[in-house]
Amino acid sequence: MDTTLLVLIALAGTLTQAGVGFGFGLVFVPFAALVVPTRDAVAMSLLLGTIIAGGIYAEQRKRTSPRAIAPLVVGALLGTPLGVLILVRADETLLRLLVATSVFVSAVVTLATGNGHPHEARPEPVVRQGIVGVMGGVIRGAVSMGGPPIVLYQHWIGGGADRIRGALTAYFFWVGIPATAMTIPSGVFTGHVIRTTLVALPVAAMGVALGRFVRARLTEAWFGRVSMLVLAVTAAVAAWGAIDVLRG
Helix, strand or coil: CHHHHHHHHHHHHHHHHHHHCCCHHHHHHHHHCCCCCHHHHHHHHHHHHHHHHHHHHHHCCCCCCHHHHHHHHHHHHHHHHHHHHHHHHCCHHHHHHHHHHHHHHHHHHHHHHCCCCCCCCCCCCHHHHHHHHHHHHHHHHHHCCCHHHHHHHHHHHCCCHHHHHHHHHHHHHHHHHHHHHHHHHHCCCCHHHHHHHHHHHHHHHHHHHHHHHHHHCCCHHHHHHHHHHHHHHHHHHHHHHHHHHHHC
16 A cells, blocks of 8 residues: 555656646655654655656757756755755754755745746856756755756746756756765665665656656746645645654
8 A cells, every 4th residue: 555655656747747847745745744754755855856867858949058067966966965964964853854844845945935936047157057057966865856946047048838847857867976976984874764665666767758748738828837836745744744753
């Protein structure tokens, strides 16, 4: 039963990421953490998310140049080891709280600043990209949910749904393999995590195909709204999971 639920959650996460350019970890980790220990949910998300990012990047027609997101990627890889250290050292309650806090703060900031509305692209200084990348890397390594800082940043930069989605897709692809490889020595990729990941892969492939269908029909206005809705809903689920652990 647990495996079936995890596979369905993976499908929802893949569909979200393929449709709006982000969201696999945001959807998968809070819900999966209600089924399995949070550390296992994070580990599964890291593995599955990396494979899914590769599949989405391969079928994406409008690809962002690696050079355009290089500072974000480098920053994320620098921040990943600290995040992995937090993942290994933190207890279950702290991990749940980290999951809830990272999503909730992202949702509140995004909704408060109105970053879901389309506007012309702003300039992207290298230093600022690097700082945002480090933040995303730390959070990704700790809770496999490093998307929010990058999503907030790309929506703030603006330039339309295609530019934002393309930048996010390229970022998750180029960060995925090296950042996940950095996590291997931590020992979080247990036999159970690997087996569940393999079972979920065929269903995740379906999610990529369905996400492509959704992506083609998502207007500029709805792209911003759906992006913010994903952040808000997953924040609520993560917070509920954290409160449940504290009560227990």
